Amino acid sequence: MSSPYNSGVAFLTIIWLLRFASSINVKPNILVFLTDDLDVELGGLEPLQKTRRWISDHGIHFSNSFVSTPICCPSRSSTLTGLYQHNTKVFNNSVGGNCNSQRWQNGPETRTYATELKKAGYVTMYSGKYLNTYGSKASGGLEHVPLGWDFWSGLVGNSKYYNYTLSINGKAEHHGDSYEEDYLTDVIGRKAQSFLSHFQSINSTSPFLMVLAPPAPHAPFTPAPQYANHFLNHTAPRTPAFNHKSTGSTQKHWLIQTQPQLMSPEVIATVDEAFRNRWRTLLSVDDLVDGVLKTLEQFDRLKDTFVVFTSDHGYHLGQFGLPLDKRQLYDTDLRVPLLVRGPGIHTNTTKGNVVTNIDLAPTLVELGTGHVPVDMDGTSFVQLMMTESNFITPPQPQHSFLVEYHGEDGAHGVDQQCKAITDQHMVECEAQFGCKCQDARNNTFSCVRTFSQSEDTVYCHFQDDAGFIEMYNLKQDPFQLHNIASGMTPEVKSIYEEKIQILKECHGRDECFQA
Ligand SMILES: *[C@@H]1O[C@H](CO)[C@@H](O)[C@H](O)[C@H]1NC(C)=O
Ligand SMILES: *[C@@H]1O[C@H](CO)[C@@H](O)[C@H](O)[C@H]1NC(C)=O
Ligand SMILES: *[C@@H]1O[C@H](CO)[C@@H](O)[C@H](O)[C@H]1NC(C)=O
Ligand SMILES: *[C@@H]1O[C@H](CO)[C@@H](O)[C@H](O)[C@H]1NC(C)=O
Ligand SMILES: *[C@@H]1O[C@H](CO)[C@@H](O)[C@H](O)[C@H]1NC(C)=O
Ligand SMILES: *[C@@H]1O[C@H](CO)[C@@H](O)[C@H](O)[C@H]1NC(C)=O
DSSP states (O other): OOOSSOHHHHHHHHHHHHHHHHHHOSOOEEEEEEESSOOSTTOTTTTOHHHHHHTGGGEEEEEEEEOSSSSHHHHHHHHHHTOOHHHHOOOSSSGGGTTTOHHHHHTGGGSSHHHHHHHTTOEEEEEEEOOTTTTOGGGTOTTOOOTTOSEEEEESSSOOSSSEEEEETTEEEEEOSOHHHHOHHHHHHHHHHHHHHHHHHTTOOSOEEEEEEOOTTSTTOOOOGGGTTTTTTOOOOOOTTBTOOOOGGGOOOHHHHSSOOSOOHHHHHHHHHHHHHHHHHHHHHHHHHHHHHHHHHHTTOGGGEEEEEEESOOOEESBTTOOEEOOSSSHHHHBOOEEEEOTTSOSSEEEEEEEEGGGHHHHHHHHHHSOOOTTSSSOOOHHHHHSOOOSBOOSOOOEEEEEEEOOOOSSSOBOTTOTTOOOTTEEOBOGGGTTOOOEETTOOEEEEEEESSSOEEEEEEEOSTTOOEEEEETTTOTTOOOOOGGGOOHHHHHHHHHHHHHHHTOOSHHHHOBO
């Protein structure tokens, strides 16, 4: 199949472009909120009431939105470029795994949605967390301002709420721990406000691209003081997978079977507190979205602005006895919120169509330039947002996508208190979480997720000594309790193996879009 869309849809696009062009006569502004570790499965959108009111009540809620890799730096790199991991070659959160490496800076970073929109006349602004190793010596320091950005205030290193440094167009701005001056989510809001005021005061007729990337709800989950006592009665959702022990023929990969297999009451209490603190940090994100959208409305620019709200990947809290993290092949970690509003698109609509993070870059480029870059692996979903339809749009159109993950070792290591764990290839083991290790070098897998009218499955193949396979039928088993791989015939396995192989070698939209 050479193109995922037929000419009828192209015709609709032309109608829309004409309607759009005549109604506002300028290119739309684009505003993206990119949160850090925000799940959708565990109710991550619930505390974001103002966000939902501003965005999805006036736009689209994508109820089947996924990432193609469940870890920060690789996922953020894919979101920026519209490329799968095998094409960004960003394998983990370290410079050695290409996170913000010279090779990334000289390669994929030279062609992102920002570089394309800037070429098309956009004034571009980025504020907040970028890539985990941004600003490190080994990757050119904070003097390196990624191509494509006119106004840059990137966070040095990984998410923090206090005591951090921003690169302001290549110069350091240090922040301490005063709530009023330094709380990062609020600082990002102030950078956004001053960008918009500047824009308004020079009476700019250029469109803008603004990306705001708050640290929330990533660890260390530090809430703003006014929110520190919210949600006192909340606990992490007890989904059917919460502290569920995998056994027998339906068991999961080896890491999940390592001791302790279940969480103790003390660990559960720590997980519940993390859950509450995550939600508390989200209340500041809700204020950020509210503040920026109010200002856009005041400046009469909201009607010409596409607003996207999403996350770099999901999160789990207690599922299958894993206390809290990402890096797993389950929907908790792969599903992300995706809310979009903008001129000409549906209001107050839920769409069940499958979209992934690699589809975002081509979508933003199409919105800003009218052209879809075919060398990006993702597929623009602009037409999907413009196509007339009812509030809820089942059934799923056919779509398969690839998930790639490379297990980490070494960098974060084992807590001194976890003396029983001496294996250098196991990491993310902390005493406060019962020393359950949550990643390892051989926690490396590829999956194909297949959606059609009759199917919703995920098939994953580990690169470990066992060549372990997990397969779930999500239509019957939405919480992924039963690994059905052992009951699959070799013939059926080979169908999925072949799909994975084709996807792992794909370059560009036409090869990577698999119906
Ligand atoms: C910030 O750094 C100061 C000085 O090192 C330290 O006293 C303070 O506890 C830190 N605050 C936070 C929230 O990490
Ligand atoms: C801003 O632009 C509008 C429309 O082009 C124009 O009428 C107005 O005088 C301009 N204001 C300033 C302060 O330049
Ligand atoms: C929390 O639960 C307690 C006991 O059920 C109740 O008295 C209290 O009002 C609840 N607090 C909130 C904020 O809901
Ligand atoms: C959105 O739709 C729901 C039901 O489809 C309706 O109850 C609600 O009032 C709508 N909200 C807005 C802002 O239109
Ligand atoms: C990241 O990936 C690189 C390249 O595969 C590898 O050498 C390095 O050890 C990895 N880092 C971690 C922390 O696993
Ligand atoms: C995976 O790696 C761990 C840690 O090095 C090792 O103990 C385990 O046997 C390996 N398992 C498989 C299935 O490869």
